[in-house]
Amino acid sequence: MKYSAPRGTVDILPDASGKWEKLERILRTIASNYHVKEMRTPIFEHTELFNRAVGDTTDVVTKEMYTFEDKKGRSITLRPEGTAGIARAYVENKMYALPEKLTKVFYMGPMFRYERPQSGRQRQFHQFGVEMLGVESPYVDVECMMMAITVVKALGLENVTLHINSLGDEESRDAYRKALQDHFRPVLSDLCEDCNARFEKNPLRILDCKVDAKHEAMKTAPKTIDYLSESAKAHFDKVCALLDDLEVDYVIDTNLVRGLDYYSHTVFEIISDDPKLGAGATVGGGGRYNGLVEEIGGPATPGVGFAFGLERLMIALNDNEDDDEGIDAYIMPLGEEARDLGMQISAVLRANGFSVDMDYAGRGFKGQFKSADRFKATYSLLLGEDEVKGEYVNIRDNKTKEQEQVPFEDIVSYLEKGLGL
Ligand code: HAM
Numbered sequence: 001m002k003y004s005a006p007r008g009t010v011d012i013l014p015d016a017s018g019k020w021e022k023l024e025r026i027l028r029t030i031a032s033n034y035h036v037k038e039m040r041t042p043i044f045e046h047t048e049l050f051n052r053a054v055g056d057t058t059d060v061v062t063k064e065m066y067t068f069e070d071k072k073g074r075s076i077t078l079r080p081e082g083t084a085g086i087a088r089a090y091v092e093n094k095m096y097a098l099p100e101k102l103t104k105v106f107y108m109g110p111m112f113r114y115e116r117p118q119s120g121r122q123r124q125f126h127q128f129g130v131e132m133l134g135v136e137s138p139y140v141d142v143e144c145m146m147m148a149i150t151v152v153k154a155l156g157l158e159n160v161t162l163h164i165n166s167l168g169d170e171e172s173r174d175a176y177r178k179a180l181q182d183h184f185r186p187v188l189s190d191l192c193e194d195c196n197a198r199f200e201k202n203p204l205r206i207l208d209c210k211v212d213a214k215h216e217a218m219k220t221a222p223k224t225i226d227y228l229s230e231s232a233k234a235h236f237d238k239v240c241a242l243l244d245d246l247e248v249d250y251v252i253d254t255n256l257v258r259g260l261d262y263y264s265h266t267v268f269e270i271i272s273d274d275p276k277l278g279a280g281a282t283v284g285g286g287g288r289y290n291g292l293v294e295e296i297g298g299p300a301t302p303g304v305g306f307a308f309g310l311e312r313l314m315i316a317l318n319d320n321e322d323d324d325e326g327i328d329a330y331i332m333p334l335g336e337e338a339r340d341l342g343m344q345i346s347a348v349l350r351a352n353g354f355s356v357d358m359d360y361a362g363r364g365f366k367g368q369f370k371s372a373d374r375f376k377a378t379y380s381l382l383l384g385e386d387e388v389k390g391e392y393v394n395i396r397d398n399k400t401k402e403q404e405q406v407p408f409e410d411i412v413s414y415l416e417k418g419l420g421l
């Protein structure tokens with residue numbers, strides 16, 4: 001039997017992990033610049049949480065969830081996104097009662113959606129997400145968008161556009177819902193079964209139907225922005241004014257409704273035309289979700305956030321430079337006695353903070369020199385018969401190719417000096 005990774009999953013091999021680490025490092029640095037701390041929630045949650053939070057008419061919930069029963073018959077789902085888990089943990093840990101009203105957190109980790117795999121789309125993928133809970137202010141919406149823009153800029157992504165829209169508050173959405181129903185009612189029989197079901201329950205979801213996407217009625221559908229209540233409009237106007245003041249380029253995209261149900265007010269996406277991703281790829285998106293915390297049993301708490309797909313950022317990340325810094329020393333023993341000594345030396349060197357590797361394959365110097373090269377070792381520590389007898393190592397500077405005999409007890413200070421420590 002030959003085993004292969006399940007469809008839609010990939011192995012990140014050691015050669016690629018350096019680039020992943022680099023990406024994660026950049027994201028963590030940006031989070032720290034925005035004073036956003038990490039929060040880790042479980043990778044699986046009770047299914048009911050996602051039905052409630054993400055919405056049981058969304059594609060994510062109806063078609064894409066990895067749901068199973070655990071041994072006690074509880075329905076469990078691998079998280080398809082991060083916001084629901086953060087909101088659940090925020091309520092469960094009473095974070096709304098913290099002295100600081102605004103809680104700003106980020107998360108980074110795997111998410112699971114049963115989708116058709118293609119470039120930049122997997123069944124197990126990774127997100128970097130940010131959630132800001134507790135304060136309903138357009139300033140916080142803009143802080144989120146600024147942070148998202150900082151990410152794409154830091155990664156050198158080209159041809160990216162910030163698309164924004166407003167779904168408004170409850171009052172706006174009620175009016176919009178009615179307008180949508182009036183609009184789609186006459187053509188309902190043309191639309192797919194799913195759309196018919198959505199018509200009563202959640203007509204907004206008709207707009208992201210993939211089957212009927214080309215139907216004429218989709219193009220002429222009413223726009224959320226025309227149904228905003230006065231206060232929702234004021235919120236959105238302030239968001240736009242702040243973006244203008246900060247000289248951020250953005251497009252008001254009245255078709256943007258997002259695929260998850262918890263949104264209200266501002267929604268946004270970062271769309272890239274970078275040729276590596278294919279035209280119009282969404283690298284990240286988010287928005288405000290003022291009703292979510294209450295929906296899942298917490299006190300009324302506003303929130304706003306976004307998430308990036310890390311695979312998409314990885315594809316886009318310009319990365320020609322070699323990030324592999326290499327090791328400080330590669331120990332090259334010949335024979336068992338030398339290997340025993342090499343073990344001792346490597347232990348001492350590592351305890352002193354050096355990065356060290358050693359040959360265990362029992363090869364001759366020729367093969368070991370090749371490894372030293374591949375590992376980009378600054379120094380090779382040669383331990384042959386003579387060295388063992390004389391209680392010294394031959395330290396070779398792999399750049400200058402110069403070699404020097406160094407007594408065992410002086411190796412640490414020799415390397416410290418050589419590496420400028
Ligand atoms: P989302 O738009 O569903 O939002 O996902 C955010 C990003 O995750 C997408 O823009 C995309 O880059 C990436 N993504 C989604 N599905 C896949 C997939 N199958 N393979 C690879 N990448 C994928 C959310 O998940 C919200 N929780 C964002 C948010 C946070 N809103 C408020 N706070």
